[in-house]
Amino acid sequence: xxxxxxxxxxxxxxxxxxxxxxxxxxxxxxxxxxxxxxxxxxxxxxxxxxxxxxxxxxxxxxxxxxxxxxxxxxxxxxxxxxxxxxxxxxxxxxxxxxxxxxxxxxxxxxxxxxxxxxxxxxxxxxxxxxxxxxxxxxxxxxxxxxxxxxxxxxxxxxxxxxxxxxxxxxxxxxxxxxxxxxxxxxxxxxxxxxxxxxxxxxxxxxxxxxxxxxxxxxxxxxxxxxxxxxxxxxxxxxxxxxxxxxxxxxxxxxxxxxxxxxxxxxxxxxxxxxxxxxxxxxxx
Amino acid sequence: xxxxxxxxxxxxxxxxxxxxxxxxxxxxxxxxxxxxxxxxxxxxxxxxxxxxxxxxxxxxxxxxxxxxxxxxxxxxxxxxxxxxxxxxxxxxxxxxxxxxxxxxxxxxxxxxxxxxxxxxxxxxxxxxxxxxxxxxxxxxxxxxxxxxxxxxxxxxxxxxxxxxxxxxxxxxxxxxxxxxxxxxxxxxxxxxxxxxxxxxxxxxxxxxxxxxxxxxxxxxxxxxxxxxxxxxxxxxxxxxxxxxxxxxxxxxxxxxxxxxxxxxxxxxxxxxxxxxxxxxxxxxxxxxxxxxxxxxxxxxxxxxxxxxxxxxxxxxxxxxxxxxxxxxxxxxxxxxxxxxxxxxxxxxxxxxxxxxxxxxxxxxxxxxxxxxxxxxxxxxxxxxxxxxxxxxxxxxxxxxxxxxxxxxxxxxxxxxxxxxxxxxxxxxxxxxxxxxxxxxxxxxxxxxxxxxxxxxxxxxxxxxxxxxxxxxx
Numbered sequence: 001x002x003x004x005x006x007x008x009x010x011x012x013x014x015x016x017x018x019x020x021x022x023x024x025x026x027x028x029x030x031x032x033x034x035x036x037x038x039x040x041x042x043x044x045x046x047x048x049x050x051x052x053x054x055x056x057x058x059x060x061x062x063x064x065x066x067x068x069x070x071x072x073x074x075x076x077x078x079x080x081x082x083x084x085x086x087x088x089x090x091x092x093x094x095x096x097x098x099x100x101x102x103x104x105x106x107x108x109x110x111x112x113x114x115x116x117x118x119x120x121x122x123x124x125x126x127x128x129x130x131x132x133x134x135x136x137x138x139x140x141x142x143x144x145x146x147x148x149x150x151x152x153x154x155x156x157x158x159x160x161x162x163x164x165x166x167x168x169x170x171x172x173x174x175x176x177x178x179x180x181x182x183x184x185x186x187x188x189x190x191x192x193x194x195x196x197x198x199x200x201x202x203x204x205x206x207x208x209x210x211x212x213x214x215x216x217x218x219x220x221x222x223x224x225x226x227x228x229x230x231x232x233x234x235x236x237x238x239x240x241x242x243x244x245x246x247x248x249x250x251x252x253x254x255x256x257x258x259x260x261x262x263x264x265x266x267x268x269x270x271x272x273x274x275x276x277x278x279x280x281x282x283x284x
Numbered sequence: 285x286x287x288x289x290x291x292x293x294x295x296x297x298x299x300x301x302x303x304x305x306x307x308x309x310x311x312x313x314x315x316x317x318x319x320x321x322x323x324x325x326x327x328x329x330x331x332x333x334x335x336x337x338x339x340x341x342x343x344x345x346x347x348x349x350x351x352x353x354x355x356x357x358x359x360x361x362x363x364x365x366x367x368x369x370x371x372x373x374x375x376x377x378x379x380x381x382x383x384x385x386x387x388x389x390x391x392x393x394x395x396x397x398x399x400x401x402x403x404x405x406x407x408x409x410x411x412x413x414x415x416x417x418x419x420x421x422x423x424x425x426x427x428x429x430x431x432x433x434x435x436x437x438x439x440x441x442x443x444x445x446x447x448x449x450x451x452x453x454x455x456x457x458x459x460x461x462x463x464x465x466x467x468x469x470x471x472x473x474x475x476x477x478x479x480x481x482x483x484x485x486x487x488x489x490x491x492x493x494x495x496x497x498x499x500x501x502x503x504x505x506x507x508x509x510x511x512x513x514x515x516x517x518x519x520x521x522x523x524x525x526x527x528x529x530x531x532x533x534x535x536x537x538x539x540x541x542x543x544x545x546x547x548x549x550x551x552x553x554x555x556x557x558x559x560x561x562x563x564x565x566x567x568x569x570x571x572x573x574x575x576x577x578x579x580x581x582x583x584x585x586x587x588x589x590x591x592x593x594x595x596x597x598x599x600x601x602x603x604x605x606x607x608x609x610x611x612x613x614x615x616x617x618x619x620x621x622x623x624x625x626x627x628x629x630x631x632x633x634x635x636x637x638x639x640x641x642x643x644x645x646x647x648x649x650x651x652x653x654x655x656x657x658x659x660x661x662x663x664x665x666x667x668x669x670x671x672x673x674x675x676x677x678x679x680x681x682x683x684x685x686x687x688x689x690x691x692x693x694x695x696x697x698x699x700x701x702x703x704x705x706x707x708x709x710x711x712x713x714x715x716x717x718x719x720x721x722x723x724x725x726x727x728x729x730x731x732x733x734x735x736x737x738x739x740x741x742x743x744x745x746x747x748x749x750x751x752x753x754x755x756x757x
Contacts, residue, residue: 025508039465045557045566046465070566086465088502218557218567221463221504222689223473223529224549228540235533235540240691254540257642261542265568272563 002083003038006060011142016066016110017076018052024059026051026089032097032121033212033244036061036089037220040074044085045269047071048217048239050114050189051090061089064113064142070269077277091220092243095210097121100184102128104176105151106169106198108190109135112142114212115189122187123150130155130183132172134194138163169194170201177205185210188247192256199247209247213238215255216262229255294396295324306592306623309477309560313377313402318356321406325354328398331390336400339388341739342446344369346385346400353403361407369404370449370492371442371738373412373484374471376405379735380613412487431457433752436514437523438505438692441469442734443725444525445489446741447748448497454749458497459519463504463691466556469527470726471734473556474548476586478593482555506695511721521720521748524707525741528726529689533682534578538636543570543644547579547587547683554590572679575599576647578633579683580610581731585617587681588625599625600675604632604652609662630654632665634672636680646676686731693727706730714744722748 007020026036035050047069053062065072078084095118103122107115112133123129129150134157135141141156141163148154155172156164165172177183185208188198195211202209215227215238222240229238232249236242298314299305305312316324334347349364365372381387381401389397433456437444440462448458466472468485493499503509505526514522531546533539550569553559557567575591577584580603591599601620603610606629610617621627631649638644651671654663688705700708700717707716707723714722724740726732 025503029508043558043565045568086502088463088465088504089507091504091507218549218552219464219473221507221529221691223531224552225531225533225546226549228533230540235535254642257542258540261570262568265562269563269566269568 002085003087004083005078005080008078008080011064012140014067014076016064016142018062018064018113019075019078020060020062021084021087022059023061023087023089024056026087027054027056027059027061030054030056030061030090031094032118033092033095034090035092035220035243036063036087037091037217038063038084038088039086040071040078041085044074045071046086046218046220048091048214048220050212050214050243051117052113053117053120054090062113064110066110069266070273073270073273088220092239093241095121095187095244097125097127099126102130102180102183104130104132104173104183104186106132106173106186106188106190106194107143108133108169108194110142111188111190111194111212112147115187116143116146118187118189118212119147119151127184128152130176132157132169132176134158134169134172136160168197170197173198174201177202177207181205183207186247187244188212192252192259195247195250196252199250199252203248210244211247211250212243213245213250213255214243215258229258291395292323292327294327294399295320295402297399297402302619302622302624305478306589307595309593311481312478312619315409316402316406318358318406318410321353321403322356324399325350325403327391328354329390335388335390336385336398339384339386341384341735342369342375342742344372344375344385344404349407350398350400350403353407358407358410362411365404365407368742369738370446371488371734372404373408373488374442374480375735375738376401376403376408377480377484378471378475378733380733382614384735409484433457434459434519435521435523435748435752436461436519437525438511439463439469439524439526439725439727440467440489440499441525441527441725441737442471443737443741443744444469444523445492446738447523447525447722447724447745449492449495450742450745451749452492452495452497454753456749456752460497460499461503461505461509462499462501463507464556465501467499467501469525473552474583474586476551476555476590477560478589479586504691506692511692511696511699511718515720520752521722523741523744523748524692524716524721524723524727525725525737526689526692526727527737528686528706528731530687531682532685532687534633534684536633536635538638538644539682541636541638541644542642543572543638543678544636544680544682545570547577547583547681548686550587550681551583551590554594560590560594569594570679571595572677573597574677575679575681576602576628576675576677577681577683578602579685580605580612581683581685582612582616583731584681584683585612585620585625587683589620589623591679591681592623592625596679600628600677601625602628602631602633602647602649602675604630604665605662606630606654609654628675630665631673631675632667637674644678644680646674647680649673649675686726688727688730696721704730712743713747714740715747720751 227238352360559569725737
């Protein structure tokens with residue numbers, strides 16, 4: 001049965017939006033760290049998206065996407081009241097959350113939204129949550145208010161210094177770790193280069209570091225192995241063994257290469273989508 | 285005494301010529317027409333004790349349906365098949381009849397057996413445009429099942445569909461939960477269009493819907509719901525038919541290079557995602573010019589023949605034993621060879637190699653010789669020391685089998701599994717270690733055939749009906 005979009009919020013116009021979906025059966029089960037798989041319409045591709053928030057009482061789940069390929073471009077054309085053909089979840093192992101003291105949650109790009117659900121989980125477990133979030137400039141920074149609502153510390157970095165500290169999240173993270181040796185865990189969600197840099201930043205401090213991997217998936221339930229990653233020399237499936245793994249053990253080079261496996265076809269798909277939309281506009 | 289019939293040869297199956305079909309996804313076998321079907325059906329001796337029926341895991345009344353067909357009574361033939369088989373158009377296409385009904389046919393002792401599978405397919409296809417329910421009951425829609433007796437099936441592959449068909453025909457309300465967005469399980473994501481058109485699978489499922497079965501897609505057992513929750517919501521029995529959907533890899537160097545795929549991924553992209561019609565459909569497939577498929581089973585054959593149809597210049601089947609030991613059906617291997625697939629037998633994969641960008645460039649193989657038979661009864665492959673070769677390829681498909689998918693099993697406390705991780709069931713009833721939870725198909729046996737899964741489904745369904753309906757069953 002199709003899933004209705006209850007609300008849409010344009011976070012970065014044309015680039016990133018937040019959708020609140022009417023999915024009580026997923027909301028009831030969704031835990032921080034879970035993802036879902038959706039297919040926008042007939043003939044569409046299945047893509048995984050991390051659940052950014054879930055409200056079991058309202059029966060809703062929230063997703064945030066960056067418009068990157070055909071599927072997210074199509075998603076961006078939908079409005080509140082429209083429906084997504086297939087939504088399946090919650091998938092993946094939830095984040096391991098227990099009360100450990102201070103947890104630093106690092107987010108970059110749309111990864112901030114995914115990180116938000118994890119940070120909320122740590123906050124609810126009684127941890128002191130430090131959010132470290134970054135973007136190119138202040139207009140591209142997501143979820144500052146949402147995180148500020150419950151995080152006692154929100155450290156912001158921007159490339160141009162238009163908000164917070166000028167520089168990268170890893171610089172803010174390094175200083176925070178250096179000033180406080182009691183941090184029990186660092187969680188990072190974002191682009192692969194950022195997660196890799198976070199893992200390298202925390203390594204000298206010996207702090208447990210968890211990253212949420214966004215490998216290519218088809219079914220999302222362990223059937224195909226498209227999402228396989230090497231962690232500590234062992235092959236793991238991001239969809240059922242993850243998506244979260246020990247950042248100090250992940251082979252990021254391999255992950256980066258594998259993420260590009262279908263780059264040519266992804267471009268063809270997106271170009272065709274824009275052409276079709278163009279024709280539709282001309283007709284209309 | 286059976287009257288001796290004149291020696292009429294087995295009616296050949298019309299097929300698309302190999303040179304044409306190797307580049308399209310249309311069905312290879314074209315099917316009999318009525319006169320061919322009647323000619324073939326007339327070869328049946330109508331044995332007093334038909335061995336063919338014993339050879340069928342779902343006990344299709346072969347003698348009767350073939351008898352009706354010999355007289356041209358297709359309707360009666362259909363009713364006879366459908367009485368025990370929910371998926372005749374599927375079985376007529378993908379069953380290994382040579383090991384089952386046809387393997388038991390008395391005519392096969394001296395000559396060629398009756399082409400029972402082809403006849404079953406003909407009868408099922410002849411009903412394509414009609415409502416199964418109307419044909420069987422004279423009503424356009426079957427009576428709604430009694431809602432007070434409810435059974436859930438997890439997975440919508442052949443075993444679950446058989447359970448659903450059997451129970452709904454007896455008035456039990458069955459809900460089938462499928463994790464993917466399309467129904468059919470392996471019939472949909474695994475078996476290619478050119479062997480089993482998806483429209484045929486859709487038709488069989490539509491017939492089950494007409495008979496009152498409820499289907500729910502995008503619901504993942506163990507994630508969206510659990511088995512205890514199904515009982516809390518009023519189900520009296522649960523059937524686990526989730527298949528063996530965890531791909532095995534070779535665990536050799538280079539296996540994560542771009543261009544190395546599990547057969548599950550390769551076939552799921554093409555079959556479920558319709559990647560052969562990219563970019564009309566969004567799911568992409570990796571284009572390989574020189575392809576190596578590793579394995580010797582039916583899934584390896586499907587992968588190799590799919591690669592040809594997607595435009596590969598060269599497709600090699602790399603198998604560590606000899607042609608004689610291949611587990612694939614003879615017919616599948618025959619079709620693959622006709623279409624131009626190259627066999628590289630007695631080659632064990634050692635390592636994949638790639639370029640600096642992480643793309644596959646080739647495969648190093650170890651040449652083997654055959655040793656003594658192993659536990660499977662097949663000759664054990666033994667490496668010939670120092671004898672290796674390099675097979676250049678830009679796409680490799682690993683088709684060396686599957687294991688039990690842990691998603692549902694790990695979320696079901698108390699479910700007993702064997703040493704290999706498959707579900708343990710009572711041989712007679714199909715019941716698991718949890719009362720009123722049954723299982724069947726690949727999640728019990730490991731990778732096997734559609735018809736064995738259906739046989740297991742039928743066995744469990746009989747027991748469920750006996751318990752829930754008592755003497756009404």
